[in-house]
Amino acid sequence: MIKIDPNDGTPIYLQIVRQIKYMIASGAIREDDELPPVRVLAQQLVINPNTVAKAYRELEFQGLIYTRPGAGTYVAKRRILFSDEERLRIIQEKIESLIVEAQNLNFTLEELAKIFNERLTKIYKQQTEEKGNERD
Amino acid sequence: MIKIDPNDGTPIYLQIVRQIKYMIASGAIREDDELPPVRVLAQQLVINPNTVAKAYRELEFQGLIYTRPGAGTYVAKRRILFSDEERLRIIQEKIESLIVEAQNLNFTLEELAKIFNERLTKIYKQQTEEKGNERD
Amino acid sequence: MIKIDPNDGTPIYLQIVRQIKYMIASGAIREDDELPPVRVLAQQLVINPNTVAKAYRELEFQGLIYTRPGAGTYVAKRRILFSDEERLRIIQEKIESLIVEAQNLNFTLEELAKIFNERLTKIYKQQTEEKGNERD
Amino acid sequence: MIKIDPNDGTPIYLQIVRQIKYMIASGAIREDDELPPVRVLAQQLVINPNTVAKAYRELEFQGLIYTRPGAGTYVAKRRILFSDEERLRIIQEKIESLIVEAQNLNFTLEELAKIFNERLTKIYKQQTEEKGNERD
């Protein structure tokens, strides 16, 4: 499920973090699902177990997973770990980066707004559909 | 218009390389346009001049810019232009990443849209004001 | 300044974390003060640099210090990183532990309250004195 | 009345050992008092019975408890009693640690006092109620 690109430039452990974040956000893995054991994932990706452990630690810090030592690693329940100021700070940083990149790529602000809001609407529809299905 | 994210994981000099590359490849800056001097950019971004110098060296090595010793640094002739599909693909990837981050921070899609559009509007106003001032 | 007890039972890196937390809380080290470099502290304590790095990473997680790669590690400005729910959860856990330990040690709740409030009052007086001195 | 803190850093079995030791050394439990069966305590603390068993083994090795096979586990004769100074020293160390934690989480001393005393009052009421019921 997870793929490492050694030439990516970003550290391996962050590549793992990013991909697991995607899986959690998209609902591909859910609360209390078990993640692959450190050693197993390390063997699959042909990297050192410590590197996987580091990725898991980072995710645990962000409140997305939890580990029960001796048992395994699991997807955590959604909860608000950081203060509102902190959450806002983090997301505004990312927004800032996105806008700058868009301008570097010669998009106007209007174009960016359009692409962004379209994507958001699409996801919104998907999620309301899923909720509808769950109710069935 | 370059933005550094210290938590990105990618080295600062590569963040600069990427962003300038995008500006060139998307036509945001053009042949023989002058890049900001190393020291000026370093001061703007609050980073070490060596780091900026390294980015410029890398870009020169890739043939995207050239330096005229004692004069300045300029965008080179040989340019690779992104297709519109390429530009769209890149920006959509970034948007995707922003949305994932927001969801894992427990922002709703509505909250994200609100924060994003507010920021965009603010920048839009700033830029139209600046243009107004330029005309004076 | 920092002392390691190999027979303590608690991991070395947590012993470091705890002691630095004390230094920060007591004002022994303050905002923007530099911590000893990883390698230096490791050599002093005769432990592996990675272990010190792990302690520093943990403190950075908790928002108590920040690192500028290539430069050094510094005491961070006080700020509220975690949500109120999270902060309350953490401190209530500790209070719970304290109360249980007190009962195990055959203190009555009244005795515990007395000892605790006396200690708190003492610190409170100290801190108001210090503020007074700073104003001079 | 044992409490496990998974984030403490010290192994669970040692947390149990320490707390039972305190109960014995402070007279909270006495010679020939029965300890809870391994399985019962494990269920209460939501941990593995092996972990409790290991703690009991360690306490037996230290001569603080003895087991009568098929019957139960009891507090041994040979007891080391803490002096009042010792008890006070231990609990003050814990209080110190709680205050440091609270300050680093940006609680004021007043807030800490309030949370602490509220919790204490609540437990006090519970315990007097229980005694009332016992009398019935």
Place this chain on the structure above:
DNA sequence: GTGGTCTAGACCACA
């Protein structure tokens, strides 16, 4: 010279 990443490999606590 500073911190960051990664590997290889050992040992421990715990289920």
Place this chain on the structure above:
DNA sequence: GTGGTCTAGACCACG
């Protein structure tokens, strides 16, 4: 068998 800690030691990014 699972995660956690620690060591030794290499290489890189950055100031």
